[in-house]
Amino acid sequence: xxxxxxxxxxxxxxxxxLDQSSSMKMPWDNLNDEDERLQMLLSLVDDSxxxxxxxxxxxxxxxxxxxxxFIREVVLSSTFNDEVRxxxxxxxxxxxxxxxxxxxxxxxxxxxxxxxxxxxxxPEIHEQVDESGRLRRKPQWIKPxxxxxxPMFGALELARDALSDWxx
Numbered sequence: 001x002x003x004x005x006x007x008x009x010x011x012x013x014x015x016x017x018l019d020q021s022s023s024m025k026m027p028w029d030n031l032n033d034e035d036e037r038l039q040m041l042l043s044l045v046d047d048s049x050x051x052x053x054x055x056x057x058x059x060x061x062x063x064x065x066x067x068x069x070f071i072r073e074v075v076l077s078s079t080f081n082d083e084v085r086x087x088x089x090x091x092x093x094x095x096x097x098x099x100x101x102x103x104x105x106x107x108x109x110x111x112x113x114x115x116x117x118x119x120x121x122x123p124e125i126h127e128q129v130d131e132s133g134r135l136r137r138k139p140q141w142i143k144p145x146x147x148x149x150x151p152m153f154g155a156l157e158l159a160r161d162a163l164s165d166w167x168x
Contacts, residue, residue: 006087006088007087008085008086008087011086011087011089011116012087012088012089013088013089013091013114013163013166014088014089014090015090015091015092015093015113015159015163016067016070016090016091016092017093017095017152017156017159018063018067018093018094018095018104018142019059019063019096019150020097020145020147021095021096021148021150022096022146022149023059023150024059024060024096024144024145025058025059025060025146025147026058026059027057028057028058028059028061028062058146060144060145061144063144064140064142064143064144064145067092067141068123068138068139068142069138071092071139071141071142072138072139074088074090074117075120078117083118084117084118084120085117085118086116086118086119088116088117089115089116089166090105090117091105091115091162092104092105092108093113093155093158093159093162094142095150095151095152095154095155096145096147096148096149096150097147097148097149098148099151099154100148100151101151101154104142105141105142106121106141110158113158120141123140123141124140124141125137125138125139126138126139126140
């Protein structure tokens with residue numbers, strides 16, 4: 001069991017692996033409408049299509065939203081007196097496309113995937129009207145994307161190697 005205390009001198013590592021393959025074009029929940037389900041299945045044929053950020057029905061949109069909410073919560077929980085403290089280093093890998101794994105946070109790369117929370121790039125602000133008609137503004141570090149294959153094994157290997165390098 002890991003028992004080391006997390007603080008500015010001993011940050012913790014967070015790694016997120018996000019599926020960005022064609023299956024993420026499917027609806028987040030089960031659709032009752034057969035025509036709508038068929039339309040979503042047919043959309044899988046066009047693997048080059050990026051998902052529209054305002055389409056809340058897709059898995060890719062919901063996954064990006066959850067990842068962005070998570071990053072926001074980690075940043076907020078590490079903020080004191082308007083200062084973001086580097087309690088965590090975070091890496092976010094997306095896998096999909098032509099057997100691709102990429103580092104998704106601005107200023108990071110496959111060889112340097114981690115960024116300290118106090119160095120994380122300011123996110124874009126995504127505006128969306130919710131069900132009640134209110135305008136919501138949310139930070140968006142990660143954009144929804146869905147196409148291609150599912151190179152999960154490559155993503156897991158990359159995460160293992162990145163964490164191994166981070167620990168050393």
